Amino acid sequence: MYMVITCFFHNMKLLVVVPVPLQSVEVQVDVKDHVATVVSTLLYQNKEEKPIEAVFVFPMPSEAAVCHFSAKVGQTLIVAEVKEKKQAREEYDDALSSGQQAFLLEESDQSPDIFSMSVGSLPPGESASIRLEYVTELDVQADEALRFCLPAVLNPRYQPTGTETGSVTVTSVPSSLVPYDLIFLARVQSARPISKVESNCTMDPLEFLSQDQTAASVKLAAGHKFERDVELLIYYKDTHEPSAVVEAGQASAKAGTLMGDPAVMLSLYPEFPKDIMSSVSSSGEFVFLLDRSGSMEGGQIASARDTLLLLLKSLPMGCFFNIYSFGSTFEQIFPESVEYKQETMEEALKKVEMMQADLGGTEILAPLERIYSQSCIPNQPRQLFVFTDGEVGNTKEVINLVKSNSGSHRCFSFGIGEGASTALINGLAKEGGGHAQFITGSDRMQPKVIQSLRFAMQPAVVDISVKWDLPKGVSATVLSPPLTSIFQGQRSLLYAQLTGQNKEAAEGCVTVKYSLAGRPTENKLNFSLKPTEDTGLTVHRLAARSLIRSLEQEQGDHRGQIDDAKKKEIIDLSVQSGVSSSFTAFIAVNKTSGEAIQGPLLRRDVPVPSNMMMVGCCMPMPRMVACSMPMRMMADRSMPMGMMADCDMPVLDALEIDCADVMLGAADCDDDDFYYDDEEKYALPESKAKRDPLLELVSLQKASGCWELEPALAKAVGKTTKDLEDKQPSAAKKEVWATILALVWLHGLKADAKDEWELLVMKAVTWLQSQNASGLAECVEAANSLLGCSVQKNALGI
Template sequence: MNHCGLLTAKKEPVPLKSIEVELEVRDHVATVVSTLLYENKEDKPLEAVFVFPLPGDAAVCHFSAKIGQTQIVAEVKEKQKAHEEYDDALSSGQQAFLLEESDQSPDIFSLSVGSLPPGESASIRLEYVTELAVQADDGLRFCLPAVLNPRYQPQGSEGGSVQVTSVPASLVPYSLSFSARVSSPHPISKVESKCSLDPLQYLNTEKTQATVKLAAGHKFDRDVELLIYYKDAHQPTAVVEAGQASAKPGTLMGDPVVMLSLYPEFPQAVMSSVVSCGEFVFLIDRSGSMDFPMDNRNQKETRIGSARDTLLLLLKSLPMGCYFNIYSFGSSYQHIFPKSVEYNEKTMEEALKKVEEMGANLGGTEILKPLKHIYSQPCIPSQPRQLFVFTDGEVGNTKEVINLVRDNSGSHRCFSFGIGEGASSALINGLAKEGGGHAQFITGTDRMQPKVMQSLRFALQPAVVDISVTWDLPKAVSVTVLSPPITTIFQGQRSLVYAQLTGQSPEAAEGCVTVKYSLAGHPSQNQLRFSLKPAEDTGLTVHRLGARTLIRSLEMEERERRGQQDGRVKQKVVELSVQSGVSSSFTAFIAVNKSDSKAIQGPLLRRNVPAPIMIGGAVPQSLSTQSYDFAAPVMGSPLPSFGSFDNSFAAAMPKQPRRDPLLQLVSLQKASGCWLLEPALAAALGKTSEEVENPKPSAVNKEVWATILALIWLHGFKSDVQDEWELLAMKAASWLCAQKAPCVTECVEAGNALLGCKVQKDSLGI
């Protein structure tokens, strides 16, 4: 039977017809307005429930509904009160609208549209503001999450999970249109996306304003990700925003709020002394969904395959004398060594053998247990612990996981990597933020390796300690910092600080902020001077982001103190959320249509609006017409099936292609940094053993010759991906220098002649 119109996979009509998204980017802050159009084409009144993702650090600040000519603006209220008001409205035949954040994860929201009469349309407007993260290549990343994969909820974990109705991306029954306007004090050099975009249109000759649109016919098989590049953008800046005229001075919304973007620069002398110690713990997701392709258009490279290749590069790049271990997890977890071991040739080879055997065959996504085990291990003196977490982020107990990382943040730094479409931004960003590390997202055709190697370079930077921020302001002005204290600083990476400024500042007054810290025993400081005059026409974006920052800190404090206090922190969150109009986990947006005196008759039909789910490439026939209701044990039956659901078609995935030449060469490097003169090296260089051995100067030993050849090949043929092999090449150059080998210049000349390259000896670092 052919069904007409918009249907869920359960063959029910979908009242959501379209989503229109307008993005406005100002420098590194984004305002997003989504308009959702609903229409009831059935003969009974409906309640439509839509569970969907938003960025984990978004500040939702406006929610309204328009029915005909009537506009109803929602208010923020305590969550329980909002629920009661919504239920009362529906039971009395009124229309009502409810928007709330999931208790378990701040990047999942639920939107309920209640009592939509037959033939009626409703337009829902949702607005949020968010900061844009700085990427490895200095681009700013905006992501509109579209894909909502089921989140695995472990047995016995805290609280219940939101029920999600999902369909494969190809079956999503509503359309998406997306347009963006970008403005900045700096020229916009380019805007990139893995989704098809119409060409960038500049609005002025300075190229500081531009618009771009998603090309028509976007498929919901990926999140909409924009990478925005400005010229010379990453300079320290301060934006002072005037308070709300209607709010009382002395309150957060009534006073000016400043947003500081700090980009500390470390002294060059310190940066050249990269640390050669540390305990490196790698935690790899091996749940069934890691067997999905990295990119739907290229089925060959799977997430787990890319993770294996990345581990190879990481293990080859570690410094001699450090310690390491590799954990992997799904429904259970495993580790290669009972405890972290010293890095040498024997332990590296043993680990690589185990890595080669790793498959996506461990079921669901339970990350809490391996993290607890890692934290239970005693730290090794003088070897700072660095944790690298690789996951596709399909985790239900996000807040529990982030709390655990925060509780242990004093003993380690956590670097996190979200792999594939639908990875939870709340989880990936939260792990890095609370663990004092750095977060990266790897989607579509991205190579995982350059992003991971950038994080390894951060991990090898000396830890910054004794961080303090001091303010120098006019006497009549006092400051209340809204952001948590800065606990980590990386070279060239942005730190954001929000603060409320109370009191009257004289005309043309200036403020100054000084960040002091100690780096490898060297005291350092960076200063930023700024005008206290409020910037014009910023709306209340900075206030809302500042309120969101403070709300998140208070929510974390409330969870830490749960059971041993009287709810005052929760009350403070509710008051701040209501005052600022910004959502929190304890509040919800509620709107009731009181203008229509006519009660809506008849029982309500519930319609779950499906969100797109990524289930790999081709959808097996048995899955293509089914929806996946995801509920925690608290809400009924436990969820036994997600791991097995993953595995049901994991076996059908194509095998990894033959290893690329770079990884082939890298795999032959020894832990010390050298290469051996062996047939496998000759093959990796594209030569026979005789061709490689004959030109060797007689006074030079085989390892030195082999290592110089490998370095020439890397510089000569793989300079475009230097960020992937730079650290292991530095290790090789250090090994060569330690050998004090004769005839190095002669070796480089002979190696260039053999490989057909023109690499200078100086560029090899020897």
């Protein structure tokens, strides 16, 4: 398979014919409750006349535990071993130099959500089938769905100035040019019936495999290109209840080791007292950090602006807030956080409306350092909201900075668009004691962000402890990091190794104790110690992954230094469990091969889809594939510096192309020379785009929670000013009538968006109650008559 890639440089167009040895990707996903086992089979074939080395750099869920890697060449199956990374690389190089085939799989040194697969040497006409397996937990969404994502899009990670270049480099093309196909099948099994399965891709109808609908399968429609992330949303009936899975140890492993002893996975869904949850905190310092790098251009920055509008309208009176935005540099609206009131809200909104994706790269570390340098406000708990498409090269450094400041705030993170780094987004929330959300495809950002705002307004859970009540002779060693945050209705996972035996008692109990709003609270989970059948080693691998990640994060400073003793502990655990780490790699060598290679081994980089957009200083530029041509145009910085300054893409030297495979054609650039990814167009900001009616109404609400009777309100609800004035009850004040009208419109016509407006409606109700106004029932009746609704007064909460 060959691929023609059009590369654009300043006033020059290059046509590059690139052989792509990866022919197809076949993925099978087995979901059991909230855990997925993913098996990917990649078929490689060398259709060239010389031996090649194929290198594929691809994204991986950061929470995944990679546990198997093998290759089949002809009838020979080679199963890879986990070894220390340096040793594995040396064995790979030695094998290639001696003419043997070798296969290497390793995690990026910079980020755990990027892997590199090297296949070499592949003789002319030879094929190789690569099998990669991992297990992963599924995230719980705002609507209680479980989210599985098979990442395909890997945007080049922006490398901040002055930082070391990572060990892997991304070779990317526009998603419409991905040259290999994807075959995808998912099988879902649960103790509870499956309600439905939704996807962002075209799927064949869901097929139930049992009468009680506890098992089902679904597959992608035929002919799907692996050009976008594949997302599944799985809905169970009566789901998300506390549960425990006990798994027997590996028979061949030594007792007393992690793999030899039984392991338990606890899924906890804490329930907070209703009287505490019925009240929303009116205090807090809310800091919003928005990515304005070039890759946020288009719909992403527009959605982020709308979301900030909704957030600002939903904040409670009396809190404090500030908004930072970043790219290559950063800006802040106020020198320090200010009290939330009408004047400060209006000033902030005016500046938010002007925000564009015009700040260049993705330097997130500097604004975080500035935020943390600001003193916390007494009795105003700091809540940090980070919005980014998550494409940075110093992921570990950023996460460690958040971790070192975790005692002073909670961090809520949002990955925007396909290709967002799961390592960065999940890491920020985990180390910041907050919650992570991903917004992809046609998702509305607002419901997910407001859910996180609700979490931020929950009282902070403190003094968390976990008590194990096990039979005599049985003990538990917790393998997960300590619980530092708990939210109402959100799952918390705990892994533990069970040591010892007791034949008489077969039950255990875990009690989670904590303090909530000054009140001691606890949740209990009783579970059977009898191992569950047919789990394989899924729980052990996830537990090993959890422990490995915890050890990797136990580092002295935010720059990620780790001592030799800790590194050895991680390597030993990775080798024992067969689960990858940042210090190990999978290595497989076909020792039956060994013919000497004549001439140099050609490297072929397999491209992945990218949603990156190059933005020049004076005109739009297309997304580009990273090419390392003989003239080294990118590496020599021959592109004008003004154009490089705004690029949210690092300078890459990835794709080494043999001269015989290159055709060059130069021509003056004009608009027709540019291509775009799919149907997305690069568009200059519209002066005044038509706003969603809901957001139009929201934009008119005052900081106190009320609306005013004005022409803009009449337009927002689809009426004239005269209509509103004629229907106003004579005894009602204008602001009271306007506020009731807005509430009836929201409840009657926008009930499906309740998750978005519920918090600001609570503000409005609080304002109405403070007015001690009479005639509210008449206002509700008049609003229903005007809008054609039938909303009851008690439904409004007044």
